[in-house]
Amino acid sequence: MASGPRYQEIADDLRRRLAGGEWPVGTALPGISELQEEYNVAGLNTVRQAQRVLIDEGLLNPVQGRGTFVTALPPPGGPPTLKQALGELRVALMHTQVALDRVMRHLD
Incomplete structure (x- = not known):
């Protein structure tokens, strides 16, 4: 049984990794193509949707031509x-x- 859309699974995993300190505030996430490979997804829109979830939560900030940066860590829980x-x-x-x-x- 699937737990939800693939982009949501990726967003949840990225959030978990942020909470675990893998990427501190101010650092850039790996590029979309690297995340595509890591999560084994063919379409870049899946990774973009996952990032959009975290952007909407105020955790990430995309900067045109530079990458997507961590702006906050997830709240406990x-x-x-x-x-x-x-x-x-x-x-x-x-x-x-x-x-x-x-x-x-x-x-x-």
Whole structure:
């Protein structure tokens, strides 16, 4: 049984390797062609999608013509679950509502 899309498996492995200290903040990941070979994938888009996941998480930053650099390490325990993320969003929305209520009271 497959655990998910190949790009997600690669993203998970790259995240694990980042957390393990294989690439410290400020260092470049190996090039896409090297990662393609390492993960035995034919299409470069699979590796790009994997990197995109980590870019969206704020862990990597691609620099045109220079490579993809580590900008942060994963939080302990990996990325938040959907339930955790929604809980954090709920709290943020409550704080925003309180702030908006204060502003509206001052406008009246």
